[in-house]
Amino acid sequence: MANLGESILQVDNLVKHFPITRGILFKKKVGAVKAVDGVSFELHKGETLGIVGESGCGKSTLAKLLMRLEHPTAGRATLHGKDIFKMSGSELRRLRRNVQMVMQDPYTSLNPRMTVGDIIGEPFEIHPEVAPRGDRERKVQELLELVGLSPEHINRYPHQFSGGQRQRIGIARALALKPEVIVCDEPVSALDVSIQAQVVNLLESLQNELQLSYIFIAHDLSVVRHISDRVGVMYLGKIVEIGTEDEIYNRPTHPYTQALLSAVPVPDPMAREHREIIRLEGDVPSPADPPSGCRFRTRCWKAQEKCALEEPLLIRRAVEPHPSACHFAELRHVVA
Amino acid sequence: MTDIHVETERVQGHHLLEVKDLFVEFHTRDGVARVINGVSYHLDPGETLAVLGESGSGKSVTAQAIMGILDMPPAKIPKGQILYNGEDLLKMPEDKRRDIRGQQISMIFQDALSALNPVFSVGWQISETLRTRMGMSKADAMKRAVELMDQVKIPAAKARLKDYPHQFSGGMRQRVMIAMSLAMDPKVLIADEPTTALDVTVQAQIMDLLADLRRDLNMGMILITHDLGVVADVADRIAVMYAGRIIEHADVRALYKQPAHPYTKGLLESIPRLDDKGTVLKTIKGLPPNLMRLPTGCKYHPRCPYTQPICVSDEPRSLNLGNGRTSACHFAKEMLSGELG
Known part of the structure; x- marks a missing residue:
């Protein structure tokens, strides 16, 4: 279903290195943390x-890059064909509207001194063209309703809400400017299981309703x-395997993906x-000092000399049509 | 074989650790929060009991009460017993209790970085208890620390003895903490969310290590967690907590097969599963209750899909369903037989 949609965001060989410096007054670059590396x-x-x-x-650095909160060392990312890192002026303002973010921690990402109405309405202050002043309160109430909160709560403060409700406020804020892309950085990992499901369902129903595209960053597989419709697996700043949800979970070919999937506890004691x-x-x-060649080789059971010498590219391998960055890619079923 | 085991237990007449009808409340400026409302569970040598619950369910507070590390005040234990080998820890003089804490009952915490002291080397921290409690010499204690670090599989233990906590990775720090907790050969190990802060591949390593140690040292282990997957992997029995009560207690296999309490059922249905891509996740409506203003009757009734008038008026007792299985639901039998839901 998702593959039918047009491609709106292209990320091409994005690199972000953070310099490691020594000295106080005369800083000397002695190395770099290669957080995102192609x-x-x-x-x-x-x-x-x-x-x-x-x-x-490097998954959170990637999120910051896409939000243009960090500037890349190299590479580009284009939204509707335009490089987001070269934008300025009104173009940049439009980008900021179009790409929004939902953060991990609903406790620290909302200003405790602002009412919910002010938090969700603040984007309208910066982008008044979206909602004229007299219309804002109604808009905020609509947003509250959209994320499953009562519109009467508009004058409450964040501390009067539970974690799950706060995350809903964060989502309402992200939706305020009608974005196309929402970057969700671990949006449910701080929530309890019973609440997590509510928020995941909300994100899914909003996507269907508003035709949103999500980049969903999480460690919970x-x-x-x-x-997810498609999934990319990252290891030390690189994507090692990418494909549809079915390809990654049912037909993984990269040893890291296989190890990662096999380590997830399954809630079924019979599977023990x-x-x-x-x-x-x-x-x-x-x-800061990744291994030569394949970055996973130091922990890989398949590693051979070739892995140290030659970096495997993220390309289609003979065994499977989806790209995998392993010289010795092979199918293995790890999820029961 | 199990029969013999049960027999010896009866002769001695007590479990290794038993919590009996425990109540804990916190007295705060805003009122009294009733955090634990009559919790009972027991633990025998060599077994793993999982205590599962969401934040605020009281799973950690129960453990802190067992360890005797609750701040009192604001906490108060108005009622209950904590029996270790038949002796009530709550009635014990503090110096005797101190001997049990750490030596007999030991605990590891979720966040190893904040549980370790950043200004002392890990060798020093592991050997500290050996020096102060067992009167070992500095050199002997250090030697034992190396053994302990080997036991928890820290590579190149001897070389890393003088390293500081920040020089270790998250998984290695957790190993250091496990080594510390094992220093006195405890009989009971309480692990409070030991892998929550760790990545999945490291989590698997640490859970393996804990399982091996439990078996080799014949410890009883209480595993406090919110992760139903981890429980399914390692636990023998499970106690599910909600609003300060154990609402269901069962053998792990039996519980996952057919939960006997609507809350457990709701939890099991609301987790996305790796081996199954469902469409819409089932959810538990509403929020966990405010502990200052607990609902009447069954504490779960405002969120329960099967609520009846009796649930609002009467608090259900813990119903014995046989085979050590209990459920605090008026309709536990119907839940178990699958008539409800």
Whole structure:
């Protein structure tokens, strides 16, 4: 269904390195944290692209780049054919309207001194063309209703709401300017299970209603599977495998994807005996000093000499039509 | 074999650890929050009991009461017993209780970085209890610390003894904390969300380690978590908490097969599953109750899809369903037989 939509966002070889400096007065660059190191993908209208990966893999830096909160070291990202990093003036204002973000922590991402009405209405102050002044209160009430909150709560403060309700406020704020793309950075990971499902359902119904495109960044692979049409798996600043939800979860070919999927606990005690967990040794290497060749090779059970010498590209492999960055890509079923 | 096991227990007449009808309340400026409202559970050597609940359900407070690390005031324990080998910890003089804390009952926490002291080396921190509690010499304690670090599979333990917590990764820090908690050979290990802050691949490593240690050292383990997946992987029995009560207690397999309480059923249905892409997630409506103003009758009735008048008026007792299974629902039998839902 999603593949039918036009491609609205293209990300091409995006790179973000943060310099490591030494010295106080005369700062000298001694290295770089390669947070995002050559990421490419496309986002279509009305689809959800899930980005999964462990902490430190660069998924949140990627979100900041797409929001143009960080400037890339190299590469480009185009929205409707225009490079977002070259925009300025009215074009940039339109971009800021068009791409919105929902943050992880509903406790710190809302200003405690502002009423809900002010929080959700603030985008209209900056972009008055969306809603004329006299119309704002009604707009805010509509938004509250849209995300399942009572319009009468417009004068309440964030502390009067629970975590799940606050996340709804954050979503209403993101929707205020009628964006096309919403970047969701771990939007449900701070919520309890029973509340998480409510917010996931809300995001899905809003998508259908408003034809939104989501970039859904999360570490919870089950949630990502549930909400995503396509999924990209990140490891140390690179996408190692990308494909439809079905391809990634049912026919993964990259060993990291396979290990990641196999390690997710399945809520079924009967699966305990026959579940085969691929155990990775050690931790993720530092992004300041990633391994040569394939970045996953230090933890990979398949690693050979070639992996250290030659970096595998994210291309279609013989075994499967979806791209995988492994020299020795092979199918393996890991999800029961 | 199980029969013999049960028999020896009866002769001794008590469990390794037993919480009996425990109540905890917090006295605050705004009123009294009733956090624990009659919790009972028990633990035997070598088994894993999972205590599952959402934030505010009281799962961590119960553990803190067992450890004796609740701040009193504001906390108050108006009623209840915590029996360790048949002795009530709550009636014990503080110095005796101190001997049990850490030596017999030990605890690991969710956030290893804030649980470790940043200005001392990990070797020093692991060996601290050995020096102060067991009177070991500095050199002996350090030697034992290396053994403990080996036991929790920290690579190159000897070389890392002098390293500080910030030099370790999240998973390794959690291992350091496990090593610390094992220093005194505890009989009970309470693990409070031990892997919540960790990535899935590291989580699998730590859960494996805990399972191995529990088996090798024949410890009883209380695993406090909100993750139904982790519970299914490692626990023997499970106690589900809601608003300060255990609303269902069962063997893990039995519970996942057929929950006997609407809340458990709701929880199981509301998690997205890796092995199944559903369409719309089922949800539990509403929010967990405010502990200052608990609802009448069953604490879950405002959110329950099966609420009847009796649920609003009468608080359900914990109903025994056989095989150690209990459910605090007026319609537990109907839930279990599948007549409801």
